[in-house]
Amino acid sequence: MRWQLHVAKLAVMGRLPFGAGLRAVKRRFLGYPPNRGNLKGTLRDLEEMVGELAGMGRSLKGATVLEIGSGWFPVIPVMLAAADAQRVYLSDLTPRIDRGTLAATLGFLRSEHKDLGVVKHASRLEDFPFVYLAPLDLRRVEDQSVDFIMSRAVLEHIQKDDLLTLFRSLRPKLKADGLMLHCVDHSDHLEHHDKRLTKVNFLTWSDELHTLVNALTREGENRLRHSDYVGLLAECGYEVIKANACMHEPTRQIAKGLRLAPRFRDLTPDEIAVLRSVYVAGLREPRADFRD
Numbered sequence: 528m529r530w531q532l533h534v535a536k537l538a539v540m541g542r543l544p545f546g547a548g549l550r551a552v553k554r555r556f557l558g559y560p561p562n563r564g565n566l567k568g569t570l571r572d573l574e575e576m577v578g579e580l581a582g583m584g585r586s587l588k589g590a591t592v593l594e595i596g597s598g599w600f601p602v603i604p605v606m607l608a609a610a611d612a613q614r615v616y617l618s619d620l621t622p623r624i625d626r627g628t629l630a631a632t633l634g635f636l637r638s639e640h641k642d643l644g645v646v647k648h649a650s651r652l653e654d655f656p657f658v659y660l661a662p663l664d665l666r667r668v669e670d671q672s673v674d675f676i677m678s679r680a681v682l683e684h685i686q687k688d689d690l691l692t693l694f695r696s697l698r699p700k701l702k703a704d705g706l707m708l709h710c711v712d713h714s715d716h717l718e719h720h721d722k723r724l725t726k727v728n729f730l731t732w733s734d735e736l737h738t739l740v741n742a743l744t745r746e747g748e749n750r751l752r753h754s755d756y757v758g759l760l761a762e763c764g765y766e767v768i769k770a771n772a773c774m775h776e777p778t779r780q781i782a783k784g785l786r787l788a789p790r791f792r793d794l795t796p797d798e799i800a801v802l803r804s805v806y807v808a809g810l811r812e813p814r815a816d817f818r819d
């Protein structure tokens with residue numbers, strides 16, 4: 528589908544009276560089958576984040592974990608529970624997970640031959656050590672109680688100022704040796720729907736066009752690049768321990784000839800072609816600047 532049509536569809540659907548209710552009714556009767564490719568991608572990204580933890584000698588067993596933006600299919604929370612996390616806070620802007628999407632997630636994980644460990648017989652949200660915060664109300668999370676904060680495919684949807692606010696508000700929730708792990712997709716998500724676009728098409732847009740598309744779809748991306756996140760985390764009092772950048776070679780080649788918007792013209796093709804990152808960050812000078 529042409530990206531302009533997709534934007535128009537989202538703009539209309541998001542503004543229909545009773546739009547959310549209609550969607551819920553449709554899903555109730557027709558179900559909401561997950562895209563297996565997406566769920567596999569979620570598993571792969573989680574495995575990388577858990578691998579980073581293991582490499583630092585850290586384990587999920589007995590941990591308290593807060594996931595930002597759990598989405599519709601709670602692959603990450605279920606796998607955290609399977610790894611024996613003691614408590615998993617799920618979060619979102621509004622509740623998205625229901626019995627159907629949980630069942631689809633469990634079906635997917637079981638068909639992937641994933642060992643669901645201690646939750647292998649679980650089937651309802653109440654069977655898991657979950658606390659669902661939708662909206663994300665951090666007053667419900669005790670200060671200095673969280674071992675790990677995680678997100679996957681979420682931060683790119685949060686605008687820069689809101690991201691700064693979020694990072695700052697999360698600081699007090701981490702234990703002194705707590706860690707944040709974030710997996711970010713830096714690509715233009717409209718390319719998922721219109722394959723004629725490059726994966727960094729939105730970097731050619733003026734700020735005005737980008738703002739307009741985000742306003743229409745209400746789910747746009749922030750266009751922050753790999754190094755911007757490192758800077759934002761540092762600005763909010765975190766020490767970035769790792770910043771793994773995954774470069775997309777075809778995009779690197781395309782980037783050499785792209786007519787970028789002025790704000791991106793100083794970026795090298797290598798920088799433009801980083802389409803996925805995993806960040807691991809801890810508290811800088813724990814507790815010293817606790818009350819920011």
Ligand SMILES: C[S@@+](CC[C@H](N)C(=O)[O-])C[C@H]1O[C@@H](n2cnc3c(N)ncnc32)[C@H](O)[C@@H]1O
Pocket residue numbers: 569595596597598599600618619620621623663678679680681684685
């Ligand atoms: C692309 S989905 C990713 C879902 C899931 N993490 C995954 O990888 O499958 C992004 C999710 O983040 C949620 N989200 C966006 N901004 C958020 C915020 N500020 N706080 C919590 N959740 C947010 C969206 O509502 C959506 O459910």
